[in-house]
Amino acid sequence: MVTRMGFLVQFAAIDVIAFSAMENHLHLLLRTHPEVVSRWSDREVALRKSLLLGAKKAKPNSKTLIDAAARLEMQISAILCAPKRVRKAREDLSSLGFFHKLLKEPCARMWNREDNVTGHLWDARFKSPKVLDQRAIETVAGYIELNEIYACAATSIPSSTWSSGHVQWRRLCEAIPKTCDEAAKANVDPRAQLLQLRWEPVFPCNMMSLEGSGDGVIQAQAPMDTDEQEYAPQPSLLAHMHRVDQAGRRERPDKSGCIAKTEPGAVNAAIAHGLVLLSREAPLVRRAFQRVAAWWKTTSNALSAEMGGMSLDEVAWNSIREGHGSCYGSKASVALEVARRGQRWMVPVWSSA
Numbered sequence: 001m002v003t004r005m006g007f008l009v010q011f012a013a014i015d016v017i018a019f020s021a022m023e024n025h026l027h028l029l030l031r032t033h034p035e036v037v038s039r040w041s042d043r044e045v046a047l048r049k050s051l052l053l054g055a056k057k058a059k060p061n062s063k064t065l066i067d068a069a070a071r072l073e074m075q076i077s078a079i080l081c082a083p084k085r086v087r088k089a090r091e092d093l094s095s096l097g098f099f100h101k102l103l104k105e106p107c108a109r110m111w112n113r114e115d116n117v118t119g120h121l122w123d124a125r126f127k128s129p130k131v132l133d134q135r136a137i138e139t140v141a142g143y144i145e146l147n148e149i150y151a152c153a154a155t156s157i158p159s160s161t162w163s164s165g166h167v168q169w170r171r172l173c174e175a176i177p178k179t180c181d182e183a184a185k186a187n188v189d190p191r192a193q194l195l196q197l198r199w200e201p202v203f204p205c206n207m208m209s210l211e212g213s214g215d216g217v218i219q220a221q222a223p224m225d226t227d228e229q230e231y232a233p234q235p236s237l238l239a240h241m242h243r244v245d246q247a248g249r250r251e252r253p254d255k256s257g258c259i260a261k262t263e264p265g266a267v268n269a270a271i272a273h274g275l276v277l278l279s280r281e282a283p284l285v286r287r288a289f290q291r292v293a294a295w296w297k298t299t300s301n302a303l304s305a306e307m308g309g310m311s312l313d314e315v316a317w318n319s320i321r322e323g324h325g326s327c328y329g330s331k332a333s334v335a336l337e338v339a340r341r342g343q344r345w346m347v348p349v350w351s352s353a
Contacts, residue, residue: 001021001026001103001107002019002021002162004102004103004106004107005019005103005203006203008052008099008102008103009203009204009205009206010051010205010206011048011049011051011052011093011206011210012048012052012093012094012098012099012102012205013032013033013034013036013037013093013094013205013207014030014031014032014033014094014096014099014205015030015031015033015201015203015204015205016028016029016030016164016201016202016203016204017029017030017031017137017141017164017201017202018140018141018144018145018163018164018165018202019144019163019164019202020144020145020147020148020160020162020163020164020165021162021163022147022148022151022153022162023153027144027147028144029131029137029140029141029144030096030099031201032094032095032096033094033205033207034094036094036205036207037090037093037094038090040090040093040209042080042086043076043080044209044210045079045086045089045090045093046075046076046079046080046086046089047072047076047210048089048093048210049079049089049092049093050072050075050076050079051072051210052092052093052102053075053102096126096128100126104121104122107121108120108121108122129325129326129327129328129349130326130327130328130329130337131327131328131329132327132328132329132330132333132334132336132337133329133330133333134235135329135330136328136329136330136333136350138199138235138240138243139328139350140328140350141164141240141244142240142243142244142247144163144164145157145160145163145164145165145168145244146160146165146244146247146248147163148160148161148162148163149248149257149258149259150248150252150255150256150257150258151255151256151257152256152257153257154257155257155259155260155263156245156248156259156263156264156266156269157169157241157244157245157248157259157266157269158266158269158270164202165241165244165266167202168199168202168237168240168241169241169266169269169270171237172197172237172238172241172266172267172270173270173273173274175194175197175237176194176270176271176274176289176292177274177285177289179193179194179197180274180285180288180289180292181285181288183288184284184285184287184288185284189291190288190291190292191291191292191295194238194292195236195238196236197236197237197238198234198235198236198237199234199235199236199237199239199240200234200237238267241266241267241270242265242266242267242300244266245259245265245266245267249261265300267296267300268293268296268297271289271292271293271296272293274289275289275290275293325347325348325349325350326346326347326348326349327346327348327349328348328349328350328351329348329351330351331351334346334348334351
């Protein structure tokens, strides 16, 4: 499932912000980009949809590669020859329904073959409440990334193998040694650079323009202009990991598991992970690491106070009340969504107000 998500975002105009793949259900936080699709050329749209549908499935030999390129061109031509198909392809590239179909159907077929059974694997169609603002995005992402811990399938964020929390933690593990190494070489303080690391979608969509060459190889061209679409500044990756970790340590009456007090913090674990890997021949880098570790130990509490608590209580309680609410967001964001839908009122799943 995780590998499949990483493949789909290469061609669909959808970001996977957060995910958690559980034994019997799947949580996804997605952002669609119809405004980006609207700027793509008809051929770009046809190419991306054809690749999503698997036109380039070939064995690695010259004859089948030629066949794959020919099949790809045939599928592109079939879409381009009908304006209705081009319009449908534009809709599909930023459609949640199309994304879920391409994500779940191949996996269901594979699992049916393994178990020698037929029929539907998934219980029902996905539910898709809207997430309206940045605060709600961070809150919902945090709740999703704690699912394995809440279900006692993991004991910490680093051990939540099948969640975006683990992927983001690995990003932090890779970024800390790199930042300390660069800071040591430039003789600068690594702490400011670490705070500038941004929390980003775990699988961002590829907005680069794709161009098919004659041999079927896809080449990346200049990125599309996205200045028209404004997004709120992304929070610090350090801050996000710390907030989620702190939220996961609170015992909840509606959840079985939580992060034990004996477990090291997610950021502390990332710093320790990098420190263990350091070579003895890099004293300046080791010193930078130790400086970062001491700084984080004394400032994490202050950072928690600056960020405010990540309130996941209402999210958790309302999520188990099936059918209640159709969005997450602040009072102002919900009011705007009510006006957009032309309704008099609306019940949010969770609101920061």
